[in-house]
Amino acid sequence: MDDQESLGKVEVSLTPAQRFEEFLQLRGMRMTEQRRQLLDHVFRRHEHFDVEELILQLPRRNQPGHVSRPTVYRTLNEFVDAGLLRRFELDGRAVYEHDYGYPAHDHFYCEKEGKLIEFQNDELVELIQKIAAQHDFQVHSHRLIIYGSSKEGRENNRRKKRRQDMV
Amino acid sequence: MDDQESLGKVEVSLTPAQRFEEFLQLRGMRMTEQRRQLLDHVFRRHEHFDVEELILQLPRRNQPGHVSRPTVYRTLNEFVDAGLLRRFELDGRAVYEHDYGYPAHDHFYCEKEGKLIEFQNDELVELIQKIAAQHDFQVHSHRLIIYGSSKEGRENNRRKKRRQDMV
């Protein structure tokens, strides 16, 4: 699978659903109602999410379109194997984001808002390659999270503090 | 606490044990045999470790110097709060490394060997600051892991492959 690091180039000819279909065929796996349902929900928006969030968005038990928790976990793993999603850990739980057809990026994590913010920087990718080369290390991928506070986080915080001061 | 990102400068006047002692005092907490024992084991060597590894190094149950699992977890959290350790997640479990008195660094993760390798690069820290500034983001810390394969990993792999080919 083509997961060598590159500079934000994105080549897409197939939709995620089509690409997953290929993946299934190749492995003798089947396209089911549940997998279709999850493809729909997961690739409708470009936001990262955790399993809990995803399950809350899906129809409840005994509702049409419901997918059981184990199947959600199983299918997300398949999406990762198929190169559709990337997975990382934040505060001990898995977070997923689009990989296929979505430009490579990194994240700020605003500790005041508990929020992930994406950014893209080619210089960074180049520097990482350079550092790796210096150490004879062959890069496959990387994960960078910059912790701190965004402008919004700092402003909300100030507002909250003022409010507290008034009490 | 002084956890603003800086360029590998390290100012240390106290040993980790002394600094932890201060931390305890400030909070009306006590220096116990178990905390002493863990300080000893954790700061004896500069290697990252996970809880399982640490516990294996400690005396077994009913041996002098033994520390129970919950206390290990509790104490590691305290070390993190005290700024002595930094914690991150790898494959769903917590990994700890020295923070206090130890130069800031990042990691390669060799996927062939399952091994973390440290590196230090000031250019990277500067670039992160620059990117953050561009986004009005105030940096508190960061975590970068570069996944791939080290020279050793690639060589061991080749050796293994050859061996397999012979079968």
Next chain:
DNA sequence: TTGAATGCAAAGGATTTGCAGAGGC
């Protein structure tokens, strides 16, 4: 028809917690 996928319940692994007794200061 046939093997793969699902849902359920239950297991698993890592970490935390309630509580009674032990132990710093």
Next chain:
DNA sequence: GCCTCTGCAAATCCTTTGCATTCAA
């Protein structure tokens, strides 16, 4: 002596798994 800390067992959280049934091809 007081209040924190410890160890035990049990709970929690997230995720995976075994198995009988359902279902895609």
